[in-house]
Amino acid sequence: MAGNELSNLALAIDIEGEQGFRLQLDCELPDTGITAIYGPSGSGKSTLLDCVAGLRRPQPGSRIHFRDESWQAGGQYLPPWERRVGYVFQDGRLFPHLDVRGNLAYALKRAGQAGPSLDTVVELLDLRELLPRATQALSAGQKQRVAIARALLSAPQLLLLDEPLANLDHAAIGELIPCLRRLASELALPMLYVSHDIEEVSQLADHLLLLEHGRATAQGPLLELCSRLDTRLSHEEQAAAIVLATVRQHDPDFGLTELDLEGYTLFVNQLPDSAGRQRRVRIPARDISVCRERPGQSSILNILPVKIAEIEESGAARIMLRLSLGSQHLLARITRKSATELGLSVGDAVFAQIKSAALLMEMAESS
Amino acid sequence: MPLSTAEQDAIYLTIALAGITTVLLLLIGTPLAWWLSRRRGTLPALVESLVAMPLILPPTVLGFYLLLLLAPDTALGQFWQALTGSQLAFSFSALVIGSVIYSLPFVVQPLQSAFQRIPQGLLQAAATLGASPAVQFRSVVVPMCRRSFLAAASLGFAHTVGEFGVVLMIGGNIPGETQVLSIALYDQVESLRFAEAHRLAAGLVMFSLALLFLLYRRGGRDSWRVTS
Structure with missing residues (x-):
């Protein structure tokens, strides 16, 4: 583990999953910009996000520090509702009993401290016209925009995104990618972005963490990592x-x-x-x-x-x-x-x- | 022909019994159903079986054992005696205890199946938005299961109104204390007062039909659906 200063996101995670799968990594990630977690399916990307969010509990020896907060260390473990994370799931997970406005209000009501205002977020994600709609009446792209807005309104200090574009069509992806970059810079919100699509990653990420079979194999600034010959990236067909x-x-x-x-x-x-x-x-x-x-x-x-x-x-x-x-x-x-x-x-x-x-x-x- | 005092008492007693029982059933059944909906294994299966027993046991069996349990010479009976100064068996309180056990599956089962339909992912989403488990339950589970709560409460109430065997075994037939509608009706038939029996019987038929009709017309299931 490099350094002891807790000025960023330090992860030392050990967790066993189904069928003998084990995620084991020890790394420090930047707490600014967009960090992509890239790897083939089954490499442990979502498990890693779940551990950071607190939805899954790694082994007692694991440590998760974010800036000056300790989310897990020794026997101490902060539950997800006390961590200042926003989580955008692949499947949106909007509350079906609430309309769009209700979903956003849900997050706003429980935001521990002041975050971006409803107006700001509605503007950034162009949601004005969707507010009175039922969540069932939204397209896949609209749902993800609402899900992102909802996560932002909970005033997170770290935004986790688990393949948020995976179910979307080309046009929706084209709209959301610049939008995510804008959010990262305008709200100065660090993001962990899980993806198995290198093109998506190339457009979005500043930093890259490579995962394979539950291990972190390399990490670094995106541009540098993509042009290295000693990672799996250079061995992929679309290198x-x-x-x-x-x-x-x-x-x-x-x-x-x-x-x-x-x-x-x-x-x-x-x-x-x-x-x-x-x-x-x-x-x-x-x-x-x-x-x-x-x-x-x-x-x-x-x-x-x-x-x-x-x-x-x-x-x-x-x-x-x-x-x-x-x-x-x-x-x-x-x-x-x-x-x-x-x-x-x-x-x-x-x-x-x-x-x-x-x-x-x-x-x-x-x- | 106006209702006799005994009949009025029986109606009042039945409504009070069903009302109190329903409130207790919701208080006990909700956490129980939640626990059962989230657990797998031997213990939950055993608890689930116990809860479902009244569905298949003759009410007299349940009534018989409850009678033994509540008798003045048992620990529970003596405890009650010391606490309230009156006997537990053949009292209104005994009826409430019996009714809660007897109607428990009618509240637990609809709630349990409704809770099982709540995707775990929605609760995780709520957790990351700052909702503790209690808040998740209040703000996601309860509103999503509103209809199932209504169904559970209605079935619990109606089933308590309709019980006979358990009441007869542990409550006896004390007018104004334990004589509920079904017992009063039985009394009238026994003494060949068919005209009065008709009135109570028809009243119960109408009540049950109306309640079930209202319930089913609104749709048995909660109206939300998850689309992806």
Whole structure:
């Protein structure tokens, strides 16, 4: 366990679940921004949230500290109704005997101390017109918005979200993601966000905790962790690096936007953003190829000079390259045959060709 | 033909007995039903079986054992004697005790099945919103089970009005003290006063029908539903 200062979220959890499953971890997480807990289903993500909320009680030796509060330590255990957490469940869990307003009032009435006002939350989540509705009459996306609002109104110091977007359609997800980012920054509310969808995580999270088989395998800032070769992320089929780029200008004739990435130019499909805004761009490793010489004439627009920082085998036929570009990194997955034929080794300067299609996965603005 | 004093007493006594019994049944049955709805295992199964016994036992069996239990020479009988100065057996209080036991399943079972339908997830949500277990019960369970409470209370009341065997065994037939409607009716039939018997019998039929009709017309179940 690193450090003794209790200025963040310190977790030392040991809990046994069904069928021999055991969640065992010891880590410190930031108490600001959005921390994603990412892993395959069955890795213990929801169990971890339940322990933080106090809905499940880990072994007596477990410790949960949040800022200067101790939620569990030794034999002492704070029940969920005394912890200042908000919990947004995958299935919403709105009270069926209350309408939307009633659900929100339920939280407001029991908020231990002053939190965001009803008006603020209703405004942030655009709920004005839903207030008199029965919960049964809401769409899946509306239900989750109400569930988020209800959790916020209980004036939490930490918001837990368990795959809140899992049952939603594409449009609803597109609305909620920027909304969650706005909440995190405007309300200065730290969030633990459980997900098994790396794209969702890439758009939302600032920090990432990887869980596998009940163990924490890695954690760190999202951008850094995504471009590392020693985590399971780089071995996933959809492995991708995330970079920060600044909008330079739009080229409406070709329907493209020009981004500045470490002083180089990156073209992506046209964005609505005005110039100067910083964006996250997710570039899948399989969409990058490398060549020794800058290709003279190519249909590929984005060709960046990079340096090979690391090389790692990824299965029998393929290898993964970590490429540095200024202070940022890209990942490229190429065949082992090509790597051998090109004689690639660490430190080599090469050119990365990025298919522009890869940049369709344009991400929400970064905080 | 106006009601005789004995008949009026019997009606009053029956309503008082059923009313007091219903209140006690709700006070005892609610926590019991909650406990049964959240537990699995040998002890809960045993308790559930005991609660359900009056459904299948002849009332006379229950009445017989209660009579032995409440007799003046038992510990309970003597305790009561010391406490109140009067005998427990063949008293109104004995009727209340017998009725509570006899009608318990009619209150516990609808409540238990209603409580079992409350998703645990809603209570967890309430807990994270700051609701302690008592508050969760008051603010989520009770309003969601309102109709089941109404059904439980109605069935408990009606079943107490309708009991005969237990009352006869432990209450005897003391006008103004333990002579309830069903016993008064039995008396009238015994002494071949059929015209009066008809009046009481028909009255009970109408009352029971009206109560059940009101109950079933409102729908037996609680009207909430969870959608996801």
